[in-house]
Amino acid sequence: MPITSGAPAHGNPAHLLPPSWKRSVTAWLDEDTPSFDYGGFVVGDSPAEARLLAKSQGILAGVPFFDEVFTQLDCTVEWHAKEGDEVGKEAKQHVATVRGPTRCVLLGERVALNLLARCSGIATKSNSLLQLLRDAGYKNTLAGTRKTTPGFRLVEKYGMLVGGCDPHRMDLSAMTMLKDNHIWACGGSIPTAVAAAKAAGGFAVKVEVECQSQEEADAAIKAGADVVMLDNFTPAGVRDASKSLKKRWRGGGFLIEVSGGLTEENVAEYVCDDIDVISSSSIHQGTKHVDFSLKVVPKEKAATDSKKGEGESMEV
Structure with missing residues (x-):
């Protein structure tokens, strides 16, 4: 299936990131080098140039995170593709160039690649699922879920946005979702649980x-x-229930969301006009990463042909 960028049509998704996100990058770098950098000692501070290569097809996502890794390490990144672009269609596509002290390039290499691969994989999966739904005639919202990796939610939700998917609620404070456990804890009473949620959240927090x-x-x-x-x-149950609810509660001002076990293999079966939101954790659980590598250009090659082709390179 062709990959089509689904990045938000309005504004830059990087502008959504909270002030605290750069501290996460610092923590990830600290995790990867908690003590001496022995490899960095070997290579030293001589200037280096490295090429980011896309080795599998997907949607590029996570540019701000990749950039910040190298900004914190006094390196620069020059991009040859933009966020939301399809990359990797050509073998080992040259996507970006990183320049800086050799030890700093290598310090950031694995953290930056892990971030980019995961975020791009989620963007690609989001877009693939969205295209399946559009092809099946679904015109409304595809959303992710809160089943994200602890400590990595911001990156994963960001990837959903770049892929054209609604991130759903970011956390427990974003919306009150009353699941079966909440209802059971309220004695099995949905009205009691909803009333309590409305009292606490007021007019601004949806239930x-x-x-x-x-x-x-x-x-x-x-x-x-x-x-x-x-x-x-079931798919038939969804179509029957959504149609019945919209008819019986006409003008009720509520949305219908469908979730539970939806994947690329079966999601098209659930499509009908009465569903407002389809949500799936398959967007970010078990997602295949987009394969990137960072290659340091040998000094003699960088000096003679730094702007032409991929050339001969060494893997870092």
């Missing part, structure tokens, strides 16, 4: 209720839920 049946969805809508999630329904 979503995970529902296992139409009866539970009816109770949630009646109680004032903003979103009802039809969880683990």
